[in-house]
Amino acid sequence: MVIIGKNGLSAVVKYMLDLIAIGVAVILLGLPVLLKWCFDAYIWTVGENYWFLLVFLWVTGLLYLGIVYELRKMFQYLNQREPFRRENVASLRRIAMLALVISGMYIVKIAFYISFLTIVVAMGALLVGLLALILAEIFRQAIEVKEENDLTI
Amino acid sequence: MAIIVNLDVMMAKRKISLSELATRVDITLANLSILKNNKAKAIRFSTLEAICKALNCQPGEILEYLPDETE
Numbered sequence: 093m094v095i096i097g098k099n100g101l102s103a104v105v106k107y108m109l110d111l112i113a114i115g116v117a118v119i120l121l122g123l124p125v126l127l128k129w130c131f132d133a134y135i136w137t138v139g140e141n142y143w144f145l146l147v148f149l150w151v152t153g154l155l156y157l158g159i160v161y162e163l164r165k166m167f168q169y170l171n172q173r174e175p176f177r178r179e180n181v182a183s184l185r186r187i188a189m190l191a192l193v194i195s196g197m198y199i200v201k202i203a204f205y206i207s208f209l210t211i212v213v214a215m216g217a218l219l220v221g222l223l224a225l226i227l228a229e230i231f232r233q234a235i236e237v238k239e240e241n242d243l244t245i
Numbered sequence: 246m247a248i249i250v251n252l253d254v255m256m257a258k259r260k261i262s263l264s265e266l267a268t269r270v271d272i273t274l275a276n277l278s279i280l281k282n283n284k285a286k287a288i289r290f291s292t293l294e295a296i297c298k299a300l301n302c303q304p305g306e307i308l309e310y311l312p313d314e315t316e
Binding site: 245 | 276279280284289
């Protein structure tokens with residue numbers, strides 16, 4: 093199976109990221125209506141505050157969109173077969189920051205409205221943030237090695 | 246960089262063009278340009294050997310050490 097390139101898995105993942113970005117944007121735009129409907133129809137919103145949840149989901153949703161945007165940028169470079177670029181290190185650091193902020197917000201939310209899903213998302217975001225931080229450092233070292241190799245004639 | 250590549254001087258002496266040298270040394274023109282313009286970080290012994298053979302000279306005639314001015 094081809095992993096990297098215009099016909100490879102990375103191209104498919106990039107299209108998936110496009111779809112996710114559109115989906116999240118639509119959900120964020122329709123959030124007031126959607127959330128109202130959830131409050132009317134479901135039980136999981138019992139004990140939650142509508143306005144708090146609305147603002148909370150909007151902010152974390154926007155942060156999540158930021159992560160998708162950075163990932164999309166990285167996959168574009170990957171499709172051009174140029175994965176070792178300094179921009180990718182910056183992208184990974186931003187992803188780490190965004191994910192850690194999301195995780196922090198969810199952990200704060202646990203203190204107000206505790207729910208099982210909140211804990212799952214908080215732990216997931218924390219892991220993504222830490223992994224992205226480590227990947228950024230690995231990428232930085234890889235770029236250094238690649239530059240050294242490219243400039244050895 | 247304290248080590249300077251004086252490839253152009255030697256090439257002028259031997260009256261050989263960049264592309265011709267690239268063919269004889271069997272490296273790409275782009276890499277030879279990096280070497281000539283002092284942008285290279287390192288040179289393999291095999292490349293140095295091939296250049297010396299093509300230009301019929303010693304490594305010392307191509308490479309030069311200049312102490313850094315900052316000190």
